[in-house]
Amino acid sequence: MPLFLKLATAIAVSMASIDVGIDVAPACADEPTVGESRPNILFAIADDWGWPHASIYGDPVCKTPTFDRVAKEGILFEHAFISSPSCTPSRNAILTGQHFWRLGGGANLHSVLDTKHQAFVHLLDRAGYETGHMRKMWGPGDASNWEVNPAGKKFKDFDQFLEMRDSDKPFCFCFGAYDPHRGYKKGSGKKSGMDLDEIRLFDCFPDSETIRSDVADYYFEVQRFDSELGQALKRLEELGQLDNTVVVVTGDHGMPFPRCKSNLYDSGARVPMAVRWPKKIKANRVVTDFVSTTDLAPTFLEIAGVEIPKTMTGQSWMPLFEFSGTEDVALIEDDRDHVIFGKERHVPAQEAPDVGGFPMRAIRTAEFLLIENFRPDRWPNGTPNYKQAQIPSAWLADTDNGPTKTYIVENRDKDDNHRRCYELCFAKRPRFELFDIQADPEQLTNLAYDPEFAEVRDKLHGRLTEELLASDDPRAKDSAAATKYFDSFKYLGQGPRHPSFKKQKRNSKAKN
Structure with missing residues (x-):
């Protein structure tokens, strides 16, 4: 059965019942069924860690022995994608098992998640699991409307959780990290011994030592996350619990660099993903099926023997775990030949008085990526005209500040390649973008308006629209109304400011 029909069947909500389209009523599962012997769950999520920055994916510089171990002793996913390349909506989608666009204000960065949406952590807690998280699992945003954080009770670290838990119960712990989110200690990567010449830069970056060193600093924090996770696995081994624990390792979206985080190209929407569960998963498996991080919640619930709420749009990975057929099949599940994802407001980064984001949706297959940009009049990564910004001095504010961003902006007129890189990262974009994955794996050449690819574009757009409606x-119903809806939610954060902003603040303080 096509995936869109599965979705339509699973969602018992009429379009007329939605606030401009989207007030999805919560579906309460029956009292959860509990299995006799339930495994623990350790869910490790890095902050701003994107694909393919792990040694097992072929990165020659970034060394990730713990992630590699999990993958080698279980499954390495080749096509894992987030729901939205922005921290809050990505994590909301993970916790609720739903596409981010179904979550109201929770579809935006620095927001509030309505308590009508059920989080898998709370469902596991009700089913008898000991639950908790450390550092960053939900957010950023305001969770004061929740009696308990959507990610459960917060602990200092994994060791504290293990010491305080009831050891007679199975546990689910969210190993949330701050790494490798900016800022970085400048030069930390190079100082650690990384060879900057060996770093493989995305082709949207000019080749400079400044950028290579910045990427190395990012790698340094990826490796720190990997090392800390290694200590957690060692602790489970000491307790005799590692093989009774499902270990899942991933990131919430791409690296915090231009054309990565907050973008729908693979550099922003594709993430590392590995799962270890020796009681169910054979070692050294590579899965090429397309999976979404919205699948994690229903997967964890099925592992625990808990009924999956009907509102969840994600699909459990149990059939992928239990597959025992020929290992070289193209797809284990026919429906997993693609994935859909998107973005609403990251930062209110447009020019005043516009408080909106850059809304877009995408469908990714093995052959193509199609992106629909619903507001091509807006800046895709925020206005460069910081003096006119809605947030005072917000500067290309959907892209985190850092040496790479500054270098690309300041050197945009150096030569043709620098200008090309600047435009790829920050220029306005047309309504549609289409990329041939085999010929253009980094998705740099837009074929959406090439007559030769018109049929491909229209077919993919029809398929995307159909699934969005379902x-x-x-x-997909009324884009103008959706703009008003998503942009109406209060933004609780700030945003990257132009370098002159700090100088202005210093001068202002000096005068006062």
Whole structure:
């Protein structure tokens, strides 16, 4: 059965019942069923860690022995994608098992998640699991409307959780890290011994030592996350619990660099993903099926023997775990030949008085990536005209500040390649973008308006729209109304400012 029909069947909500399209009523599962012997769950998520920055994916500089171990002793996913390349909506989608566009204000960065949406952590807690998290699992945003954080009770670290838990119960712990989110200690990567010449830069970056060193600093924090996770696995081994624990390791979206985080190209939307569960998963498996991080919640619930709420749009990975057929099949599940994802407001990064984001949706297959940009009049990564910004001095504010961003902006007129890189990262974009994955794996050449690819574009767009409608995405129903809806939610954060902003603040303080 096609995936869109599965979604339509699973979602018992009429389009007329939605606030401009989207007030999805919660579906309460029956009292959870509990298995006799349930495994523990350790879910490790890095902050801003994107594909393919792990040694097992072929990165020659970034060394990730713990992630590699999990993958070698279980499954390495080749096509894992987030729901939205922005921290809050990505994590909301993970916790609720739903496409981010179904989550109201929770579809935006620095927001509030309505308590009508059920988080898998709370469902596991009700089913008898000991639950908790450390550092960053949910957010950023305001969770004061929740009696307990959507990610459960917060602990200092994994060791504290293990000491305080009831050892007679199975546990689910979210090993949330701050690494490798900016800022970085400048030069930390090079100082650690990384060879800057060996770093493989995305082709949207000019080749400079400044950028290579910045990427090395990012790698340094990826490796720190990997090392800390290694200590957690060692602790489970000491307790005799490692083989009774499902270990899942991933990131919430791409690296915090231009054309990565907050973008729908693979550099922003594709993430590392590995799962270890020796009681169910054979070692050294590579899965090429397309999976979404919205699949994690229903997977964890099925592992625990808990009924999956009907509102969840993600699909459990149990059939992938239990597959025992020929290992070289193209797909284990026919429906997993693609994935859909998107973005609403990251930062209110447009020019005043516009408080909106850059809304877009995408469908990714093995052959193509199609992106629909619903507001091509807006800046895709925020206005460069910081003096006119809605947030005072917000500067290309959907892209985190850092040496790479500054270098690309300051050197945009150096030569043709620098200008090309600047435009790829920051220039306005047309309504549609289409990329041939085999010929253009980094998705740099837009074929959407090439007559030779018109049929491919239209077919993919029809398929994308069909699935968006089936999942109650207001963008597919009435985009103008959806813009008002998503942009109406209060933004609780700040945003990257132009370098002159700090100088202005210093001068202002000096005068006062």
